[in-house]
Amino acid sequence: MLELIDVNKSYPAVPENVRILRQVNLQIGSGQSISVMGPSGSGKTTLLNLIGGLDRPTSGKILLNRTNLGSLRDAELARIRNGSIGFVFQLHYLLPQCTVLENVLLPTLAMRKSKIEKHSDKKRAIELLEKTGMKAYCQSHPGQLSGGQRQRVAVVRALINKPDILLADEPTGSLDADTADQLTELLLELNQSQSVALVIATHSKKLANRAQRQFRLDHQTLTEV
Ligand SMILES: Nc1ncnc2c1ncn2[C@@H]1O[C@H](COP(=O)(O)OP(=O)(O)OP(=O)(O)O)[C@@H](O)[C@H]1O
Numbered sequence: 682m683l684e685l686i687d688v689n690k691s692y693p694a695v696p697e698n699v700r701i702l703r704q705v706n707l708q709i710g711s712g713q714s715i716s717v718m719g720p721s722g723s724g725k726t727t728l729l730n731l732i733g734g735l736d737r738p739t740s741g742k743i744l745l746n747r748t749n750l751g752s753l754r755d756a757e758l759a760r761i762r763n764g765s766i767g768f769v770f771q772l773h774y775l776l777p778q779c780t781v782l783e784n785v786l787l788p789t790l791a792m793r794k795s796k797i798e799k800h801s802d803k804k805r806a807i808e809l810l811e812k813t814g815m816k817a818y819c820q821s822h823p824g825q826l827s828g829g830q831r832q833r834v835a836v837v838r839a840l841i842n843k844p845d846i847l848l849a850d851e852p853t854g855s856l857d858a859d860t861a862d863q864l865t866e867l868l869l870e871l872n873q874s875q876s877v878a879l880v881i882a883t884h885s886k887k888l889a890n891r892a893q894r895q896f897r898l899d900h901q902t903l904t905e906v
C-alpha cells in the first residue's frame with residue numbers, strides 16, 4: 682500500500698547541508714501498524730511528513746497505492762493527502778471557534794459534495810464520535826474539553842475521510858499516563874475496525890511495543906527491531 686524506496690532527505694540548512702534520512706526503505710501493508718522510535722532530532726517527524734506528503738524527499742520514491750507522490754503537482758498531492766492520509770499530532774490543532782462536530786467535518790469541506798454525501802459524512806462523524814466516547818460533546822468547543830478528549834476529537838477528524846493510513850506523531854506526548862494508555866487503545870482499536878494502517882512516532886516504549894512492527898531511527902537510518 683505504501684512503499685518508500687531509497688528515500689534520502691536533507692535540509693539545505695546553514696551552516697551546511699545536513700542529511701537527516703539516508704537510504705530509507707520501508708513497506709507498509711494495508712491495515713498494518715508500525716511504530717518508529719528514536720532520539721529527539723533523529724528525524725521521526727521528518728519521516729512522517731514525507732510519508733504524508735507534507736514534505737518531499739531529496740531523492741528516492743514514496744509510493745502510495747502505486748502513485749509516486751514525488752511526481753505529483755502540489756494541488757494533486759494536497760488532494761491525495763486530504764483523501765488518503767490522516768494526521769494526528771502531539772498538539773491537536775483543533776479550531777477553537779468551531780464545535781467538535783464542525784472540527785471533525787472540516788476535512789470533508791475540501792471536496793465538492795452532494796447533499797446525500799454531506800449527510801453521510803455527518804453520520805460517519807457522529808458514529809466515530811460515539812465510538813470514541815465523544816458523542817455527547819458534539820456541540821462543545823475544544824476549549825471546554827480535556828487534553829485527552831481533544832486528542833480523541835483530533836483522531837476522529839483524521840479518520841473522517843476514510844484514509845488508507847493514519848500518521849500519529851507523538852499522539853500521547855502531551856497526555857498523562859492513564860489518558861495516554863486510553864488513547865493508545867483507541868488508536869489500535871480504530872486501526873483494526875476502520876482497517877486503516879497506523880504509523881506512530883513515539884518516545885514511549887510502551888506505545889511502540891503495541892504496534893505489529895517496530896522500527897528505530899538513529900544515525901539517519903531506519904531499522905526494524
Ligand atoms: N524545516 C527544517 N529545516 C531545517 N532543518 C530541519 C527542519 N525540520 C527539521 N529539521 C532538522 O531535522 C532533524 C530531525 O528533526 P525531526 O523533527 O524530524 O526530529 P524528531 O525525531 O521528530 O525529534 P523529536 O523527537 O524531538 O520530535 C533535526 O536536526 C532538525 O533540526
Ligand SMILES: [Mg+2]
Nearest residue numbers: 725726727850
Ligand atoms: Mg518530532
